[in-house]
Amino acid sequence: MHLRRTALFAAAVVAATLIAGCSSGSGAPAVTPPHGPAKGNVTFWSSLSGMKDVAAAFNASQKDITVTFEEIPNGANGGYTKLSAAISSGTGPDVAGIEYQALPGFVAADQLKSIDGLVPGKVLTAYDPEVRGQVSFAGADYALPYDAPPMVMWYRKDLLADAGVQVPKTWADFEKAARALKAVHPDSYLASFFTNEPQLAPLAWQAGSEWFHAGKSSWKVGIDDAASKKVADYWQRLIDEGLVKRQLGFSDEWTADLNSGAVAGWIGGSWSASGLKTRTEGAGQAGKWIAAVPPTWDGKPSASLSGGTSFAITKNSKNADAAAAFLTWLTTSPEAVRARGAVGTAYLAYPGLNDVAKAVAPTAYYGNDIYAVFGQSSKGLRPWAWGPSYDITGAALKNAVTSSPTLGDAVATTQSDTVSGLSKLGVSIAK
Numbered sequence: 153m154h155l156r157r158t159a160l161f162a163a164a165v166v167a168a169t170l171i172a173g174c175s176s177g178s179g180a181p182a183v184t185p186p187h188g189p190a191k192g193n194v195t196f197w198s199s200l201s202g203m204k205d206v207a208a209a210f211n212a213s214q215k216d217i218t219v220t221f222e223e224i225p226n227g228a229n230g231g232y233t234k235l236s237a238a239i240s241s242g243t244g245p246d247v248a249g250i251e252y253q254a255l256p257g258f259v260a261a262d263q264l265k266s267i268d269g270l271v272p273g274k275v276l277t278a279y280d281p282e283v284r285g286q287v288s289f290a291g292a293d294y295a296l297p298y299d300a301p302p303m304v305m306w307y308r309k310d311l312l313a314d315a316g317v318q319v320p321k322t323w324a325d326f327e328k329a330a331r332a333l334k335a336v337h338p339d340s341y342l343a344s345f346f347t348n349e350p351q352l353a354p355l356a357w358q359a360g361s362e363w364f365h366a367g368k369s370s371w372k373v374g375i376d377d378a379a380s381k382k383v384a385d386y387w388q389r390l391i392d393e394g395l396v397k398r399q400l401g402f403s404d405e406w407t408a409d410l411n412s413g414a415v416a417g418w419i420g421g422s423w424s425a426s427g428l429k430t431r432t433e434g435a436g437q438a439g440k441w442i443a444a445v446p447p448t449w450d451g452k453p454s455a456s457l458s459g460g461t462s463f464a465i466t467k468n469s470k471n472a473d474a475a476a477a478f479l480t481w482l483t484t485s486p487e488a489v490r491a492r493g494a495v496g497t498a499y500l501a502y503p504g505l506n507d508v509a510k511a512v513a514p515t516a517y518y519g520n521d522i523y524a525v526f527g528q529s530s531k532g533l534r535p536w537a538w539g540p541s542y543d544i545t546g547a548a549l550k551n552a553v554t555s556s557p558t559l560g561d562a563v564a565t566t567q568s569d570t571v572s573g574l575s576k577l578g579v580s581i582a583k
Contacts, residue, residue, distance in 0.1 A: 190473040191216045197235060198249035199226040200461060202492035209491030210481055217474045227254055232543075235466075239263045244468040246475040247482075250295065252286040252460045253542040259294050260540045265465045266292040270476035275484060275502075282533040283501050287462050295462035296483040297501035301421040302529035303354040303458040305444040306428055308437070309519050311337065311416040320447045323386060330395035333416060341394070343417040344409070345387055346401030350553045351419050352563065355387075356380040357456035357536050359449060364539035370580035371539065376567040382449075384559035391559075402427075411435035419446065421458030422499035422526045429517045438517050443525035453532030460501075499526045544573035 196207055196219050207221035222245070225231040232254055238244040240263070250258060258264050267276075276284065276293055280300070287295040307319065315332040317325075330342035345351075356363065361379035365372040374380075390396045397415060399406055409415040410432050418428065428441060448454045463482055465475045482488050489500065489508040497513045500506055510523040539545060548569035552562035571581050 189216055190471075190477040192471045192474045193217075194219045194247060194471060194474050194478050195245040196221045196247045196478070197224050197245040198463075199224050199231050200249055202495040203249070205493065206482060206488050206491045209487060210478060213481075213487065217478060219478055227251060236261070236263065239466050239468055242468055244466045246465060246469040246471060247463055247479055248466055249298070249461050249463050252297075252457070252462060253538040253546070255287060255295060255462055255464070256289065256538055257541050257543070258464070259289050263467050264294045265467060265469060265472060266294055267296065267465060267476060267479070268293055270465070270472055271296065271480055275480055278484075278503055279501060280530075280533060282535055283457075285535060285537075286457075286460065287464075295464035296479055298461045298463055298483050299423070299498045300501040300530065300533075301423050301457055301459050301499050302526055302533075303351070303358060303446050303456050304420055304422055304424070304526065304529050305343075305446045306418040306420060306424070307442055307444055308413065308416045308440050309442045310440050311340065311413060319442075319444045322451045323447045323449055326447045327386075327390065327395065330390060334395060337413070337416075339414060341397040341409075341415050343419060344397045344399050344401065344406060344415050345391055347398060347553050348550060349401040350549060350562075351458070352380070352383065352387075352549065352553070352559070354421075354456040354458045355383045355419070356563075357534060358446065358454050359383050360454070360534060362534075362536060363545070364537045366537060367582060370582040371574065372582045373539070373567060373571050373574070375545065375570060376564045380563050381560055384563045388559040407431045411437075422497055422522075422529075423459060425497035425518065425522055426495075426514065429514065433517065439519045441518055442520045443518060443522040443529075445525060445529045455530050455533040456536065457533070497522065497526075499523070499530070539570075539574070540579055541574060541577060544577075545570045548573070 194217055204221050204223065207219040210219055224234055235244060235248055236258070275296070279297055283297050283300045287293055287297055311333060312319065312329065314336050315329060317329040317332050320326040320329050326342070333340055333342050353363065356379055359379040359382060361374065361377050363373065363375045365374065387396070391398050397409070406415065418424065425443070432441065463479050465472055465479060469475050484502045486505060486508045489505055490512060494512050494514050497515065498509055500509050506523055506527070515522055545566060549562070549566045552565040552569070553559065556562040556565055575581055
């Protein structure tokens with residue numbers, strides 16, 4: 153059995169109660185800063201690029217705490233398996249980077265410390281409530297958000313101009329734009345639908361779905377709710393009519409399609425700017441790509457996140473005060489942003505840091521102010537919970553999108569497979 157699932161199984165009886173009341177922190181215990189100066193050694197694990205430089209900058213900024221950094225694989229390549237096993241054996245780090253969708257599993261397995269009482273309350277309350285909600289469970293906070301990457305659309309502005317259309321404001325506009333593009337460039341598609349990395353979760357989130365909702369003693373799972381079915385049916389129709397291309401994301405074929413203009417857009421996140429630049433700059437496309445606020449169903453602001461990472465203190469930490477001091481600096485300090493440098497286009501969660509991020513990020517490649525678009529794309533962020541073991545849902549979704557006749561069938565299959573998988577872990581599921 154997967155190591156994380158072993159830990160989750162052992163904690164399954166209490167998991168639903170522990171996670172119940174996922175919230176932005178309303179009703180959380182009073183928070184007080186640690187007493188006295190924090191000192192000593194802190195170990196730090198992360199898969200994010202540039203974090204070695206961040207740790208070095210922190211060490212250079214003061215003399216009381218020494219951070220030792222270790223780069224680990226990302227979650228998809230075994231990083232969470234390694235982290236969970238290390239925590240279980242008592243050899244885990246003090247501070248670890250954990251993506252939002254994976255965080256509830258670590259909390260349910262009792263592998264993290266609550267940061268309440270370790271991090272000043274003014275830090276926690278500064279976050280957007282829905283972003284803070286990604287790290288808060290049953291009235292307690294278990295991590296500090298690092299980035300809050302909104303779902304973003306990328307378009308070739310020259311191909312939109314060829315089609316005589318503006319940036320779509322609604323999904324109905326998006327469909328019209330796709331038809332207009334097809335009329336002038338018959339072999340082109342307005343966007344791709346990735347079968348190996350389906351964006352159905354952020355698309356459903358933006359449409360008002362909540363795939364998971366925690367009650368007092370059980371979870372409600374709604375992956376096949378009305379909003380998700382609407383999203384799935386919409387994209388299936390665009391695929392069937394040849395308006396978007398069903399293909400493997402991040403593949404050689406997809407890269408070739410971006411370079412040739414066969415694919416004129418991408419549903420990504422703020423983080424995807426670097427990858428888009430890398431894949432298209434050799435084709436002379438500097439200045440041709442723009443970021444845009446994704447269309448919404450009614451034209452009103454409605455946002456979701458596409459990924460995102462938090463930093464937590466593990467149960468193993470013997471020096472939680474020092475870990476909290478580093479954690480706070482890492483997620484809230486402009487110096488930490490500068491130290492990481494131009495390794496990407498992170499849209500940071502803590503207020504006031506994105507002017508610094510924009511100044512160091514590689515933004516000149518694009519034909520508009522992408523950080524201004526990231527800010528606009530973050531407006532109207534809806535509530536969302538990832539559930540007690542999203543690895544079950546993520547695997548089920550990828551399998552279902554690949555094997556099901558339609559995307560509507562895929563969300564129904566993902567619903568049943570998720571309920572079955574969580575029930576086998578002993579998690580109570582509401583009918």
